[in-house]
Amino acid sequence: MIRFLIKGIMRDKNRSLLPILVISIGVFLTVLGSCWFKGIFTDMIDVNANFSTGHVKVMTRAYAENVDQMPNDLALLGASEFVRELNTTYPNLEWVERIHFGGLLDVPDANGETRGQGMATGWGIDFFSPGSNEPERMNIPGSIVQGALPSQPGEALISDDFARRFGISPGSPVTLFGSTMYGGMAFANFTVAGTVRFGMRALDRGAIIIDITDAQAALDMADATGEILGFFRDGQYDGEKAAAIKEAFNARYEGDPDEFAPTMLRLNDQNGLEDYLALSESISGIMIFVFVLAMSIVLWNTGLLGGLRRYNEFGIRLAMGEEKGHIYRSLITESVLIGTIGSVAGTALGLAAAFYLQEYGLDFGDAVQGGGIMMPEVFRTRVGPEAFYIGFIPGLFSMVLGNALSGIGIYKRRTSVLIKELSV
Amino acid sequence: MESIIQITNLTKQFPVGTGKFTALREINLEFHRGEFTGFVGPSGSGKTTLLNIIGSLDTPTEGEVLVLGNSVAHLTHKQSAQLRNKHLGFIFQTYNLFPVYTVYENVEFALLLQHLPAAERRKAVMDALEWVGLTDKAQSKPAQLSGGEGQRVAIARAMVKRPAIMLADEPTANLDSKNSHHILQTMKQLNEELETTFLFATHDEKVMGYLRRIISLEDGRVVKDEEIMMDKITEG
Numbered sequence A: 001m002i003r004f005l006i007k008g009i010m011r012d013k014n015r016s017l018l019p020i021l022v023i024s025i026g027v028f029l030t031v032l033g034s035c036w037f038k039g040i041f042t043d044m045i046d047v048n049a050n051f052s053t054g055h056v057k058v059m060t061r062a063y064a065e066n067v068d069q070m071p072n073d074l075a076l077l078g079a080s081e082f083v084r085e086l087n088t089t090y091p092n093l094e095w096v097e098r099i100h101f102g103g104l105l106d107v108p109d110a111n112g113e114t115r116g117q118g119m120a121t122g123w124g125i126d127f128f129s130p131g132s133n134e135p136e137r138m139n140i141p142g143s144i145v146q147g148a149l150p151s152q153p154g155e156a157l158i159s160d161d162f163a164r165r166f167g168i169s170p171g172s173p174v175t176l177f178g179s180t181m182y183g184g185m186a187f188a189n190f191t192v193a194g195t196v197r198f199g200m201r202a203l204d205r206g207a208i209i210i211d212i213t214d215a216q217a218a219l220d221m222a223d224a225t226g227e228i229l230g231f232f233r234d235g236q237y238d239g240e241k242a243a244a245i246k247e248a249f250n251a252r253y254e255g256d257p258d259e260f261a262p263t264m265l266r267l268n269d270q271n272g273l274e275d276y277l278a279l280s281e282s283i284s285g286i287m288i289f290v291f292v293l294a295m296s297i298v299l300w301n302t303g304l305l306g307g308l309r310r311y312n313e314f315g316i317r318l319a320m321g322e323e324k325g326h327i328y329r330s331l332i333t334e335s336v337l338i339g340t341i342g343s344v345a346g347t348a349l350g351l352a353a354a355f356y357l358q359e360y361g362l363d364f365g366d367a368v369q370g371g372g373i374m375m376p377e378v379f380r381t382r383v384g385p386e387a388f389y390i391g392f393i394p395g396l397f398s399m400v401l402g403n404a405l406s407g408i409g410i411y412k413r414r415t416s417v418l419i420k421e422l423s424v
Numbered sequence B: 001m002e003s004i005i006q007i008t009n010l011t012k013q014f015p016v017g018t019g020k021f022t023a024l025r026e027i028n029l030e031f032h033r034g035e036f037t038g039f040v041g042p043s044g045s046g047k048t049t050l051l052n053i054i055g056s057l058d059t060p061t062e063g064e065v066l067v068l069g070n071s072v073a074h075l076t077h078k079q080s081a082q083l084r085n086k087h088l089g090f091i092f093q094t095y096n097l098f099p100v101y102t103v104y105e106n107v108e109f110a111l112l113l114q115h116l117p118a119a120e121r122r123k124a125v126m127d128a129l130e131w132v133g134l135t136d137k138a139q140s141k142p143a144q145l146s147g148g149e150g151q152r153v154a155i156a157r158a159m160v161k162r163p164a165i166m167l168a169d170e171p172t173a174n175l176d177s178k179n180s181h182h183i184l185q186t187m188k189q190l191n192e193e194l195e196t197t198f199l200f201a202t203h204d205e206k207v208m209g210y211l212r213r214i215i216s217l218e219d220g221r222v223v224k225d226e227e228i229m230m231d232k233i234t235e236g
């Protein structure tokens, strides 16, 4: 009987082609879409974690409240001892100091006169400690456009955009103007070691990256740091573990009224990422729901049309002594076959597209407006294991549901009525 | 000959608007194995309705219809399907072949429902195609057949499971004279060789020429029930 049905499906293009097309397209979109969203969310979370929030982050309470203003006057003191302690207490996280600061970059000409000035966002990160993962974490080696990483104190990386605007190249001097931890005027000279482009608007407008010891010296922050970031050593953010660590840490300072007492936030709590994480977890479900709904309706209708076209066939099959239930089940079997073909085809196409976009990405440079959240300009899909089966849920399910619904019509019609239509 | 169908006081009504339309009234008939019988009468006289009830495709409003000992009124859907599957064959005015399947597959379908082993199926299908003279068209599609050939495939499909009773509703209505005679001769032959009971619904004179018993219906009533003399048939 199955062979009989397969022959029917293969030969009757009306029965198979449209549903297979509908399913393939729907499944294709589901697979590609879920990889797409997964790619966007993973990239976004990684970028935010690596550049800004860490998996968890320790600041003073006062700093945490004004974190957008990079208030280094509210920094943590005794930073190196603190980091050591964190590393001992939470050994499965790597703890690093970072100073995030704002300032003015001044580009002098040959005589030391100002040739141009621009606002800059700065990072002081650990370039020089042996075994420091910070440059890799921020993907700096991969983002160098000209020059190289700083190899000694007093060297800086600046945004390539900024460098081009002011005609700076590696070797040029720049002066950073900012404010010290105590509210005084700070300035420091750096030699440009290289220029970087991260592919993120928020970072590429004007950034200066220097070693953390240079930042501490320039901003008068001896053994102080604005932020201490913690990263799970396996690189994977785990919201629940992070929450447990955060609670344990914050509990230690619960009774302390000092606004300079340290406080810990996890990734979710920062940059409005909570909503995005929630969305990222529900997005596949939402997409599948939408596709199941839309495709079921379409397939229900094609099923109804197909059923109408096949009334003669059903009538004659009843007359030949086939039971209604058997006809109904054979319709469902057909829909399982068609649904499987469509789902396999759609999944194959979707995976092909997703793998391609995982490799090459799609450049949305001008469309992305960096808000609080950092977003990569090149969108990449990410093919996870679920991409291989996720399409079968809407593909098979909606085909079977659509046909099950349309097939009910056969049940509702009396045998004699079906037969009557044979003789007209 | 063995009695295989008994109809007692059969009345069939259809709901029409708010009232009822009586399509068959107070029918009493009996049929024996091997009959070659037709219901004749003008359009609307109830021929199809009667045939469908005998075929357990429809149910009586009143009265009793026994087909091979089964009371049509009391069969479940499953039981009536079983009855049709094992013992009844249908031929309609339109051939209703499955368009995507070959002649062979069309005929084979009836046997798929009976879960027969492949070798037996193959033999039965080829036999049936031989009865109707279409062995050379086994791999053709219905669209490639002439009208007469199409109806012969329909006969083969109905006959392949060797049913006790064949019900043929206006089988010649779409055929020209030559093809009509051809399929009637085929059916007559099957009737004689396999002892299959044939019941026709028709208003075609050509069919009547072959019948050995003619039951005339008018407004849902049997108005005449006559046996035809053998010598008359040989002329036909």
Ligand SMILES: Nc1ncnc2c1ncn2[C@@H]1O[C@H](COP(=O)(O)OP(=O)(O)O)[C@@H](O)[C@H]1O
Pocket (backbone or CB within 6 Å): A420, B014, B015, B016, B021, B022, B023, B041, B042, B043, B044, B045, B046, B047, B048, B049, B050, B201
């Ligand atoms: N399902 C039905 N509903 C209402 N009336 C019907 C139905 N089937 C048949 N009839 C009526 O019953 C009468 C007999 O129909 P039918 O048995 O098809 O006649 P015949 O086959 O002799 O032309 C007709 O008047 C027809 O309109």
Ligand SMILES: [Mg+2]
Pocket (backbone or CB within 6 Å): B047, B048, B049, B169, B201
């Ligand atoms: Mg009729």
